[in-house]
Amino acid sequence: MLIKxxxxxxxxxxxxxxxxxxxxxxMRGAVLAASTVATGFLYRRLLAPEIDLPTPTGKAAPGxxxxxxxxxxxxxxxxxxxxxxxxxxxYEFGTDKYSPARYAQKLVTRPWTVSVEGLVNKPKVxxxxxxxxxFTPEDRVYRHRCVEGxxxxxxxxxxxxxELLKLVEPQGSAQYVVFETANDPKGRGxxxxxxxxxxxxEGLRLDEALNPLAILSTGIYxxxxxxxxxxxxxxxxxxxxxxxxxxxxxRIKLVxxxxxxxxxxxxxxxxxxxxxxxxxxxxxxxxxTEQRIGDWGRRKTQPFNGxxxxxxxxxxGMDLSYYH
Amino acid sequence: xxxxxxxxxxxxVNALVPLALLAWxxxxxxxxxxxxxxxxxxxxxxxxxxxxxTLAVTPLRKWTGVQWLIRFRRMLGLYAFFYGSxxxxxxxxxxxxxxxxxxxxxxxxxxxxxxxxxxxxxxxPLAVTSTDKMIKRLGGKRWQKLHRLTYLSxxxxxxxxxxxxxxxxRKPLAFAAVVALLLGYRLFASYTKRSKPRPLSLTxxxxx
Numbered sequence: 001m002l003i004k005x006x007x008x009x010x011x012x013x014x015x016x017x018x019x020x021x022x023x024x025x026x027m028r029g030a031v032l033a034a035s036t037v038a039t040g041f042l043y044r045r046l047l048a049p050e051i052d053l054p055t056p057t058g059k060a061a062p063g064x065x066x067x068x069x070x071x072x073x074x075x076x077x078x079x080x081x082x083x084x085x086x087x088x089x090x091y092e093f094g095t096d097k098y099s100p101a102r103y104a105q106k107l108v109t110r111p112w113t114v115s116v117e118g119l120v121n122k123p124k125v126x127x128x129x130x131x132x133x134x135f136t137p138e139d140r141v142y143r144h145r146c147v148e149g150x151x152x153x154x155x156x157x158x159x160x161x162x163e164l165l166k167l168v169e170p171q172g173s174a175q176y177v178v179f180e181t182a183n184d185p186k187g188r189g190x191x192x193x194x195x196x197x198x199x200x201x202e203g204l205r206l207d208e209a210l211n212p213l214a215i216l217s218t219g220i221y222x223x224x225x226x227x228x229x230x231x232x233x234x235x236x237x238x239x240x241x242x243x244x245x246x247x248x249x250x251r252i253k254l255v256x257x258x259x260x261x262x263x264x265x266x267x268x269x270x271x272x273x274x275x276x277x278x279x280x281x282x283x284x285x286x287x288x289t290e291q292r293i294g295d296w297g298r299r300k301t302q303p304f305n306g307x308x309x310x311x312x313x314x315x316x317g318m319d320l321s322y323y324h
Numbered sequence: 325x326x327x328x329x330x331x332x333x334x335x336x337v338n339a340l341v342p343l344a345l346l347a348w349x350x351x352x353x354x355x356x357x358x359x360x361x362x363x364x365x366x367x368x369x370x371x372x373x374x375x376x377x378t379l380a381v382t383p384l385r386k387w388t389g390v391q392w393l394i395r396f397r398r399m400l401g402l403y404a405f406f407y408g409s410x411x412x413x414x415x416x417x418x419x420x421x422x423x424x425x426x427x428x429x430x431x432x433x434x435x436x437x438x439x440x441x442x443x444x445x446x447x448x449p450l451a452v453t454s455t456d457k458m459i460k461r462l463g464g465k466r467w468q469k470l471h472r473l474t475y476l477s478x479x480x481x482x483x484x485x486x487x488x489x490x491x492x493x494r495k496p497l498a499f500a501a502v503v504a505l506l507l508g509y510r511l512f513a514s515y516t517k518r519s520k521p522r523p524l525s526l527t528x529x530x531x532x
Contacts, residue, residue, distance in 0.1 A: 032334055039341040047342065047369050048349070079357075087357035095492035098356060148490070150358055195492045266491055284490070285434050289426075293357045297421060 071155040071221065073141055076292075079152035081221050083293050088228045089146065090247060091195045092181070100228035106189035107227040107248065114233060118178075118253035121169035128218075128232050134167070135159035137218050142238035144245075145277045145305045151290045156236055157219030162210045164252075170206060174254040177209040178202075179235055182250045190248075196262055202246035203259040203273065204237065205314075213238055213310050216249070239304040239311045241275045241283070272324040276315070277305035281324045328395055335396055339403045342370055343410075360418050367411035372485065372499050374404035375478045379506040386513075398454055401474065405451040412444050436487035443480035446473045475510070478503045 071078035090100035093107075112128040126134075137157045145151045165177070182188045183199030192198060208214065217236045218225060225231040230247025237244050243263055263271040270284055279288040279301040289298040304311050315323070346366055349355050355362040381397040384390075420427050430437045450471055452458070459467045482503050486496040 028330055032337060035334055035338055036341050039338045040345055043342045043345055047366060047373075048345070083357035091491070095490075097358065097361070150361070193492075282433055286426075286430060291358070291360060291419075296360075296418070298419075 071139075071141060072153055073143070076143070076153050077294075078141060078155050078221075079293050084152060084154055084220055085226050085228060087150075087293060089148075089242065090228055090230070092190050092193065092198065092200070093228070094193070095195050101226075103191070104227035106191075107231065108188045109227065109232040109248075112232050112250075114249055114252060116164065116168045116252045118255055119171040119174035120254050121171060122167070124168055126164075131164075131216075131233065132218060135163050135216075139222065140215055140217075140236075142213075142236060143305050144236075144238065144242055145290060145301065147241040147243060147271075147275070147284055147287070149285060149287070149290055150293055151301075152293050155221050156215065156217045157222055158215035158217035158236060160212055161214045161216050161235070162212060164216065165206075165209060165254075170254050173256050175206055176255050176258055177204050177206055178251075178253045178255055178259045179204075179246045179249050180251040180253070181246055182248050196266055200246060200262045201259065202235065202244055203261050204244075205258075206254070207314055208237070208311075211311055211314065213307060239276055239307040241277060244275050274315075274320075274323050276311075276320065276324070277301060278303060278320060278324060281321050283324065328392060332396065332399060335399055339374070339399070342366070343407075360414070364411065364414050364419070367407050367414060368485070370407040371404055371411050372478075372481050374400055374407055375474070375481055376499070376502055376506065378404055378474060379478055379503070383506060383509045402451060402454060404477075405447045408444050408447055436484050439480050439487060440484040443477050443484055446477040446480065450474060450477075475507055479507070 086101045087097045088100040088104075089097065090104055093100045093103040110128070113125050114128070114131065115123075115125045117123040137159050140156045140158055142154055142156060143151060144154045179202045181198075181200040182190060183192075184190060185192050190198075204214065215236050216233055217230075218233050220226075220229060225234065227248075230245075230249075233249055234247045235245050235249060258273055261271075261273060263275075264273060272283075275283070277287070280303075281287065287301055290301045291298050302308070346355075346363065350359070350363075378397060378400040381393055381400065385393040416422060416427065420430070431441060432438075450473055453462060453467065453470060462470065482496060482500040485499060486493060489496055
């Protein structure tokens with residue numbers, strides 16, 4: 001066996017200590033860099049919600065042409081179009097706020113019909129174009145208060161629900177109005193997640209539905225509704241928590257008995273049928289304050305979301321903490 | 325290459341990556357329409373992630389036989405406390421603006437806030453007693469007993485998460501399953517240890 005004696009190794013063959021240390025430093029740097037990139041990737045994949053900034057239509061946000069200020073309420077600016085269209089609850093398309101803007105684009109909104117049926121003298125299936133021809137949509141700027149504790153000011157485009165209901169002539173026995181969201185995975189591209197039981201169902205008492213504040217909306221900021229906002233037609237009841245304002249409506253049915261609505265069926269000990277905005281009654285959490293999107297800090301929530309003058313009389317003599 | 329000092333540095337840096345990305349997203353206005361909600365959710369989830377990592381150290385060490393993994397546990401635990409503090413501060417500062425009455429009301433009325441507070445405050449004594457000096461002062465046995473509060477914190481943390489979501493419980497349940505697994509392992513380990521007493525004769529014992 002040939003064993004080299006120290007003397008046999010040429011000094012030029014021994015790795016210089018400096019080089020050796022340099023290589024070690026280099027390796028460490030590489031490990032550090034690679035691992036941080038991997039961690040960053042993991043964080044993006046697992047933890048950070050997917051937030052899209054560009055508007056999905058590719059059109060400029062209408063709110064950018066006309067300042068939100070000019071669309072607002074006295075002392076309250078309208079929420080930017082960007083936020084209204086990118087912070088949504090539409091559980092069919094995912095349960096975080098950013099999923100609807102991304103996934104609801106698959107929703108097929110044409111052709112679209114709304115069937116008005118049940119206890120009415122003239123039941124009718126309306127084509128969407130027919131609806132907008134029969135009832136002229138107008139701008140309605142409303143506060144929108146979510147039960148999760150945030151709120152917006154939204155310049156809706158819509159027409160009073162009462163006009164539609166009068167046209168079909170409700171019968172004397174009709175007490176409630178039931179609304180149903182489209183539920184057609186194949187035809188309409190609505191995925192069936194197991195977040196809730198589909199189709200999504202909401203309801204109003206008939207006198208609530210006839211109140212002039214209740215509208216069927218077809219647009220925001222004067223533009224047609226985007227899928228994530230409930231295209232092509234949705235309900236808006238501004239004095240109630242947002243989940244009452246059901247999206248992408250295909251059926252309106254007049255009935256005699258109070259319907260079991262989706263969230264009430266899901267968590268009966270939390271949600272009530274009426275779900276009027278009420279700072280004094282806890283639903284899910286304390287509802288006395290709200291966070292207006294775009295604000296820092298919270299503002300006080302108003303009874304009936306500030307629409308008490310127009311709607312409080314509907315509930316005269318009712319214990320609103322019981323009928324919440 | 326068992327270069328613990330370097331590994332520690334690597335963990336230290338990697339654990340700050342989420343915070344750096346959060347700050348980066350913030351600067352670019354990529355935190356959505358409700359930045360408060362975004363930051364609250366992100367810091368909360370990170371707290372749970374680091375709690376899980378901390379709890380995973382011991383089982384992993386036993387399983388792989390790599391004893392020196394234990395040397396990273398303190399840092400992981402402290403990072404859980406760090407992100408928990410950010411989460412807590414976000415709530416107290418930017419959600420409640422230090423309004424003590426509103427916070428008390430919240431704690432009393434909402435289960436998920438109460439349980440969240442429990443999860444955070446049970447980490448506090450652990451962070452305080454995390455130094456070598458404190459370990460010596462308390463004595464290893466007592467220190468170890470105290471630090472079982474981590475179990476409570478993790479259990480309360482996942483409960484807090486579960487209670488606050490409206491209906492989609494997949495993520496909270498996933499975290500709960502992992503925590504249950506890690507705590508279940510400990511229960512199982514202590515049970516098998518107790519039911520199988522060490523043999524009296526020391527002669528046949530082979531070092532493990």
